[in-house]
Amino acid sequence: MPSMQxxxxxxxDDAPTTALRIAGHVAHRLHAGLDGVQIVPLPPAAFSVPEAVPMQMDTVQRQFTHARERDAWFAQQLESMNLNGRWHAAQGDASTVLCHMAAAYEMLILARSDEHRDTPLGYGTISRSVFGCRCPVLILPEDMTNETCGERIVVAWNGSRESTLALRGARPLLTRATHVRILDGSSDAERVDPMRPPTLHLQEWLDRHDIKATIEPFQPDGASGPAIEARARDDNADLIVMGAWGRSRLAELVLGGATRHLFGQRAFPLLVAH
Structure with missing residues (x-):
């Protein structure tokens, strides 16, 4: 029985997807189980004329019935990846459903569509799910072609609550990675906020979990987001681990920030926590 799910x-649809492919790879690598969920959205009542509501609800019910009947398909996918898990079908607002369900899991895995760039303005499904979930969220570019995720990792760490949660959530991947580089911006954060609570002793935590990592002071001349992305590219990384919204989403929207920038890029999967 897997210890993580x-x-x-x-x-x-039943076409192969990035989310399922990479989720299977990560779950298999970490000896975890994998559950799947399809969420059927309800029609927006505010934009529906009364005459159309019965037809819309009939369409939703047919979609939900189809979703519930895909359990055999999902079981076949799991069997091909030598994994165990369960299929779920749900109705409603996607982020609400995901936040509710994710409370029972060690990780939520989502693909980010390039058609609707889900930058963290607070309204997109992925942004709202990260903000509301109580588990790490692995965000994958929808057109990701890499077969690996979590073998070469760059961690953006500044001692904040959010970055520490992301670090802890990534621990199973960090212990198995072939390369880990930690960009340590905590000294700059302490200078900005000298009254903040004591932060994690990073090297001690790494030693306790037998994680081999290179810790590199991180004080970029410009914005943090592009600098983190450039360092990940230099390292040929296949995953960036970071806290999301170390400051408010409004400040990220107005001022920009690492979360906003990295949510908008297409090159790297992100493992984030808030």
């Missing part, structure tokens, strides 16, 4: 959001 992950949840991946699956689309409405």
């Amino acid at each position: 992950f949840l991946v959001r699956v689309g409405p």
